[in-house]
Amino acid sequence: MHVVSARERLLTAALDLFAEHGVSGTSLQMIADRLGVTKAAVYHQFQSKDDIVLAVIDPALNRLGPIADEAEAQRGNAARREQVLAGVVDLVVGFRKVSATLSFDPVVMRLVRAHPALRNLQRIRRLLGGTAPDPGSRVRMAVIAGGLMMAGADPAVTGLDDEDFRDHLLAAGRRILKG
Template sequence: MRRVTSVAGYAVPVTSAGTAGSGRSAGAQRVLDAALELFSEHGFEGTSLQDIADRLGVTKAAVYYHFHTKDELLLALVEPAFDELLALADSGLQARRRGGLDVAGYVDYLLRHRRVAAYLTRDPTAMSRPGLVEKGTRMREQVEAMLLGGDGDDLGNLWGAATLQALAGALLAAPPDASEEWLREELTELGAHLRAGYRKAARRRGGSGTVQPQTGMKPDR
């Protein structure tokens, strides 16, 4: 079930862990929703299990019943979104091999998980927590490959990182009252322009995006 909550000026659906088939009890989902609200407001480091209990009006023991640590709670909060993105990246790479893929699927993903994406962008400390570093690195690499072709060279890594940052930043900068349809159109167009820029840069570099270690530049062709 989706619930709309206002956080940081946005009214967006809670889709992080409360999806169908997640196996979470109603009590655990309430803890996750409250945690995301507080993490978004005060950051991971600035939020305690007691704060979450106070927000819910329950005892700390009630929160501890579902999640023993903040790290366990954070992982449960973001893991469904991460797993969905990894599956999207895998299917996206297969689609590219059949003739190409635009950024629409990734944009739709960002919109579905807007609150989690906004929170993680604002609180990089969360991504450095145990259990998220390796998963986050793998996720970033696969999504960059999905968006730009999977070449894995220096140029692709540069443009892939820029594309991810640009789309996430644009989502954060969007007006609070922007409709989902407007956001989808603008973010998709932005992503298409960035992919076109990457292709142009790759052609200019002669099809090789690997920087030469001796000079930091690729040889002229």
């Protein structure tokens, strides 16, 4: 049985409030009120709202390095590409709610642009074959990067269970990468 910590409850409440009001529209007092605690109790866990946002998105961003590591351990470009595609798809599926809630938020975009884990996105692009200079490769990378990452935020796929969603994302990614 998993016991939910105070930190996990706070992050869940914050994510729910971010979904309702956006990051900028959510105050620390709102988070405290949702939890039935004082604002001081929120500050005991996190020093700022940015720290809360980072705690929500860090697990996803921190998966980028291991995805690239696992892919780089494969033999051959095709195996590397398949491994990184599967890893990114699993990431999208696993963090659907975070993606749907925070993908377009300007505060989140600012924090993500400064996040050290972003250097791993370049590794992932390289593993997918995105360093080729030709226009077709560059467009395929843009579609993969934007399309797969944003798929979790699309209301059209909300009703799909994780397994179906994963299977269809993998199939779409493979078709795009074929060119």
